[in-house]
Amino acid sequence: MTSSLDNLFTPDLVAAQQPQWPGGLDGEPVTKAVNTLKALPPLVFAGECDNLKAKIAEAAEGKAFWLQGGDCAETFAAATADSIRNRIKTILQMAAVLQYYSSLPVVKVGRMAGQFAKPRSNDNETRGDITLPAYRGDAVNDLEFNLESRTPDPDRLVRVYNTSSATLNLVRAFTQGGFADLRQVHEWNKGFIRDSSVGERYEAMAKEIGRALAFMTSAGVNPDEFKTVDFFSSHEALILEYEKALTRIDSRTDLPYDVSAHFLWIGERTRQLDGAHIDFAAKIRNPIGVKLGPKSTVEDALTLIDRLDPDREPGRLTFITRMGAGKIREVLPALVDGVTKSGAKVLWVCDPMHGNTYEAPSGYKTRKFDDVLDEVKGFFEVHKSLGTHPGGIHIELTGDDVTECVGGGEQISHEDLASRYETACDPRLNHSQSLELAFLVAEMLRDR
Template sequence: MNLHGPSRSWQSLPAAQQPDYPDPQALREVVADLASYPPLVFAGEADQLRTRMAAVARGEAFLLQGGDCAEAFDAVSADQIRDKLKTLLQMGVVLTYAASVPVVKVGRIAGQYSKPRSSPTETRDGVTLPSYRGDSVNGQAFTEAARTPDPQRLKRMYHASASTLNLVRAFTTGGYADLRQVHAWNQDFVKSSPSGRRYEALAREIDNALNFMQACGADPEEFRTVEFFSSHEALLLDYESALTRVDSRTGRLYDVSAHMVWIGERTRQLDGAHVEFASKIRNPIGVKLGPTTTPDDALALLDRLDPDREPGRLTFVVRMGADKVRDKLPELVEKVTASGAVVAWVTDP
C-alpha cells in the first residue's frame, strides 16, 4: 500500500477529534507496521454489504445494527462476543419472522474502540489530563501515564478486532447461527423473563415451520449460516488509512478495517479530513446527522460521498432526539429523495 496515495489525501485538511501523540515518530512507525498487516475484511464482503444496504434503502430489507458505544480491550472473551452475537441473532430472527423481509445484520463490533469527546482535556480536583478517547488511544485511569495517547494501542485495536472477527466468523458459519439453534440462543434468558418466554413461544413456531419445510423436502443452506457484517466509526484516520488497501479486482480503495464505516456528528465537516477520507473508499458509508443538520448539509454530503447516487453507498444515521426529530427529519428526507438519492435512513438510539 502506498501511504502517500489517495487514502492519505485527508492529511492536508483539518482533522477533528484526533489524539495529540507526544511522539510523532512512534506514531509513524506504528502506522507503517499496520499498513503491512493483513486485511480484517475483504473488499468483496464490503461490496456484498453495499448490495444488501441498497435493498434496505429501497425498502426491501431491514437493517439491524447493534453493539457497544465503545468496545474495550478486556471485553473480547469468547463468552462476551457470543452473547453480543446471540442478542443480535435473536433480534434478527424476531424481525424476520414478524416483518417477512430480509434483515441485514451489522455489528458495531471489532473496531469500535474510539470515542469522540466534547473536550480534549478533563479536570479533576485541579488536575487537568487528556480526556479518555477509548482504549485505542489511552486508558481510563485518571493518571498522566494512562491518559497519555499511546500509538501502540492502535496495534492492540487491530489484534483485538482480528480476534473478535475470527470468533464471529466461526459462530456465524460453524453451526451456532443455524436456525435450529433458535432455542439455544435464549436458554439463560428464558428462565426468569416474560420477554424470554414470549421469545421461546416464537422459537417453537419457527421450529414448527422449519420441520414442515424439511418434511416437504426443503432444507435451504441459508438456514444454517448467517451473513454478519462489522462496522465502526472511522474516527482515527491514521489507523483507517493504514488499513486502506487497493482491491486487486477493481483497483479501487477499500478500508479493510470493517465492512462499513461511518462519520460522526462531530467530524462530518465538508472541508474536513473525515469526509475527504470517506469519499475515497468504496465501502458502504454512514454519516450521523444531528438536530442542527440542514437540507443543504445533507445534499452537500451526498455530493461528496455519493456523487453517482448509488443505492447502498450512503446511510444517514439520524440522532436528533425525540423532541426534535418530527420537526427536522421530514424535510431532510424530502429534499434528499428529491435529489434522486436512494439512501438508507437509520435511527441511532
C-alpha cells in the first residue's frame, strides 16, 4: 500500500506557491512532520467523498444547487466552538432560503477544517527597512511580523491536522445532533429579518417558508431530514506535502483518496497543466474543483477536463469562476459554451469574491457588496442565455459581525472597516451580508 502511494505522484514537477521550508523538502523537519501525518487516521472517508460526488453530479444536471462558504484563511486561534458554530449556522440559514426558492436540494460545503494556507503574490513582505517571508497562512507561519513568527515551520502541518480534526468533530455534532433542524434554522432567519435594517424586503419570503413548514407540521410530516444535514468539508489543495501525506488507498476500491477533506480545489495560481498540483489532483479520486480567472480560455478548460476527468465521471469536476463583476459577462459565455459543446458535464460555480478585491483609502483590503452581488447576477444571466444551469456559489464569509466588506443593508463604509476588521487574509462577508446575499440569490433562482 505504501509503495503504491510512494509511486503515485509524478516526481520532480514544479510545485508553485510552496513555502521555503528550513532544510528543504528532504530535510529532517519536513520529513518528521510528513511521517507523523502519514500515520494519522483519515479526517474524512472515501465513501463520504463518493457521496458528495454523486450530489455534485446532480447539481451539474440542474437537480441541485451548490453552496460553499467559510473563511478566506482559517486560523488556529479562531477554531473555537463559537466561531465554528456561527459559520455553520450562517451556511445553514443561507441554504434554507436557497432551497425553498429553488425547490432544489442544496449541497452544503464548508470552506473549513483545512483552509489554513494561502497563495501569495510575493514571497516576502517589507515594512520599512525590514523584509521577512510573507504570511502564507497558519499552516506555514504566523501573521505576526518578526523573523521567528514568519519562518516557515513544518510542525504547523501537524497542527493543521489536529485543528481540522477538532473542527470536523464539532461540524458533525452540530449538523447531526439537532442544531441544524430546519425549523430552528427558520427561526434564526426570522430573527435576522426582525433585526436587520433591510429585513422588511425579505419578510414576505420568510413568511412563505414559515407557512410551508406549518403546513407540513399540521399534516404530521416530521422527516428525519428536517433534523440533520449532510455537511461536507473543503479547502484549497495548496501545500502538497500535507495533501500527499494524507492520501490513502481506499480499502473498498483500492483507489487513492485525499482524506484531508471531501472536496479539494486547485487555485488560479497553481493550475499549471505541467505542474505538480494538477498532477496531484489527477491522481486522487475525490471530487475536484479548479478556479478559472478572467484570462482563462476554452482551450484551458478543455485541457483541464481531459487531464482531471478523462473518463467523464459524473460529479468529478467543478469549475469555480472568479472573473470580477466587470468581466464575467464578457469572459464566461465562451467558456460555458465551449465546454457544453464538448459534451463534458461539469458543475459551474461562481466565486464572486476574489475578482472584486481592492484597497480602500485607509489601506484595508475590501470588497463592495454590490460588486459581489453583480458578479452573481452576471453568472446567472450568462447561464440563462445559454440554457445551462448556474450550479452554485462559493463565498468567503464569517458568522460574526465583522466590518470587512463595504455596503449591504448595514451600509458599512470605508470608515467603518477599522472598527472590526479581523480577517487573516482577504475580506469576508459578515453574517448579515451573507444572509442578505442568500435572499437575493434566492430571487435569482426563483426566476432562473
